[in-house]
Amino acid sequence: MAKIIGGLTSSHIPAVGNAIEQGLTQEPYWKRFFDGYAPAKAWLAENQPDVVIVVYNDHGLNFFLDKVPTFAIGCADRYENADEGWGLKPVAPFTGDAELSWHIAESLVEQEFDICTCQEMKVDHGFVNPLRALWGTSDPWPIKTIPLAVNTVQHPVPSARRCLQLGHALGRAIESYPEDLKVVVLGTGGMSHQLQGERAGIINVEFDLDCMEKIISEPQWLTQFSNDEIMAQAGTEGIETIMWLVMRGALQPQVKLVHKHYHVPISNTGAGLLVLDNQ
Ligand code: DHB
Ligand code: FE
Numbered sequence: 635m636a637k638i639i640g641g642l643t644s645s646h647i648p649a650v651g652n653a654i655e656q657g658l659t660q661e662p663y664w665k666r667f668f669d670g671y672a673p674a675k676a677w678l679a680e681n682q683p684d685v686v687i688v689v690y691n692d693h694g695l696n697f698f699l700d701k702v703p704t705f706a707i708g709c710a711d712r713y714e715n716a717d718e719g720w721g722l723k724p725v726a727p728f729t730g731d732a733e734l735s736w737h738i739a740e741s742l743v744e745q746e747f748d749i750c751t752c753q754e755m756k757v758d759h760g761f762v763n764p765l766r767a768l769w770g771t772s773d774p775w776p777i778k779t780i781p782l783a784v785n786t787v788q789h790p791v792p793s794a795r796r797c798l799q800l801g802h803a804l805g806r807a808i809e810s811y812p813e814d815l816k817v818v819v820l821g822t823g824g825m826s827h828q829l830q831g832e833r834a835g836i837i838n839v840e841f842d843l844d845c846m847e848k849i850i851s852e853p854q855w856l857t858q859f860s861n862d863e864i865m866a867q868a869g870t871e872g873i874e875t876i877m878w879l880v881m882r883g884a885l886q887p888q889v890k891l892v893h894k895h896y897h898v899p900i901s902n903t904g905a906g907l908l909v910l911d912n913q
Contacts (some may be wrong), residue, residue, distance in 0.1 A: 636734070636811035639681055640912050641881045643821045643849070645905040646690065648720035651763045653725055654771060656734045663902070667905060670895030671767050674909045677892050678768060683818040685778045687738075687754065689880040690760035690822040691786040694718050694847075695751075702788045703750035707742075708781040709735040710753055710858055725762055726773030731893070734766060734811055735780050741900045747800055754777060786823065793863065794846045794876045795857035796897035801883015807862030811840035821881030825896075827903035833903060841867045842904040843896060845875055846880055848909065850891050853882040871903075877909075885912045 643653060650667075653659055659668040695718035713728040742749050749753075761781055761880065769776055780805070785791055792800075801819075808817050825842040828834050845868075848855035856864070865873050892909040900907075 636808050636813060636815040636817055638805060638808055638820060638884055638912050639683055639816045640892070641819045641821065641885045641910045642768065643878045643881060643906060644767060644899070644909040645824055645903055646760045646763045646822045647905065648722060648759045648763065649901040650767060651720070651722045651759055654766050661806070666766070667900050669840045669899060670907055673893040674768055675906060677909050681816065683816045684732060684775060685780060685815055686765070686810070687780045687782055687817065687819045688761050688765065689782045689784060689820065689877045691759050691874060691877065692783050693760055693787065694904055695758040696756045697783070699788055703783070704785050704792050705747065706738055706750035706752055706783040707735055708755040709739060710755060712754055712783060713757050713779065715762050715841060716756050716758070716854050717761045722759060725766065726775065728757065728775055728779045730780060731883045734803055734813075735892070737811050738780070738807040741810060742803055745803040745806065747803050755781055760822055764820055768820070771912050782880070784817045784877050784880065786877065791861055791873060792876070793857070793861060794859060794879055797876045797879040798853055798857055801880040804880060805884035816894050817881045819881040819884045821878035822906060823836040823874030823879040824868070824872060825875050826868035826872040829871050830901060832869065833869060836869045837899055837902070837904045838867055838872070839904060840868070840896055842898070842906060845878075845904045846894060846896060846906050846908060849878055849882050849891065851906065884908060885898065
């Protein structure tokens with residue numbers, strides 16, 4: 635049977651892709667941020683997952699504001715990357731696992747999560763940058779990927795509580811797949827940031843650190859807040875952090891913390907990284 639061996643989180647800041655592309659990762663601005671990924675890379679190298687489910691939000695590349703599914707899953711064997719406006723050079727296409735995707739979609743719908751299925755899906759920085767930071771940039775990529783998109787852009791956005799529940803259903807979906815696969819779930823985005831309006835530039839270190847701590851051992855903590863309350867604390871784009879709950883919900887109630895790293899700021903954002911062992 636498929637087994638979820640662990641969960642990871644990573645912010646997905648566009649500038650990270652450009653820093654990698656331009657060979658800046660050991661420059662003073664970037665060094666501490668990228669060095670924080672070394673223990674995560676080591677854990678992945680040791681545990682060798684076959685598939686990563688990438689929980690991310692599309693930023694206007696695959697879904698524009700005229701049509702935004704609340705939850706969507708890629709059901710393809712290949713996903714192309716493209717730049718949605720940050721000047722990022724597209725990376726090699728990703729290999730999917732359509733059979734596992736369809737199994738997950740069927741199981742989620744059975745569990746009353748009526749997810750949108752996409753047989754074509756272009757992936758943006760929200761998906762690509764965490765993979766580049768964690769696995770390095772390569773062609774071909776060393777792991778199969780399944781995109782799971784959560785709307786955190788166009789309101790109404792799902793609640794933190796709903797995201798945690800989706801995670802529970804996702805965990806059951808993956809672990810009912812008969813093939814012996816090692817799966818990791820990656821929650822991307824966040825942490826606190828706001829890119830527009832009067833409060834552009836706000837970062838809330840205290841809230842970010844609370845979120846990181848609570849997501850490890852008490853993920854329901856974030857579900858006490860409405861989306862308005864989360865945005866008041868973490869900025870309008872800080873709402874992306876609810877996607878981490880989809881990852882966390884897919885794991886066991888008790889997990890082993892392998893690695894935790896927080897760096898602030900990268901671009902406009904508090905950047906958080908977690909590695910949780912589910913075995
Ligand atoms: C930034 C962060 C994001 O999550 C994003 O989608 C775009 C920009 C930033 O910090 O610049
Ligand atoms: Fe984002």
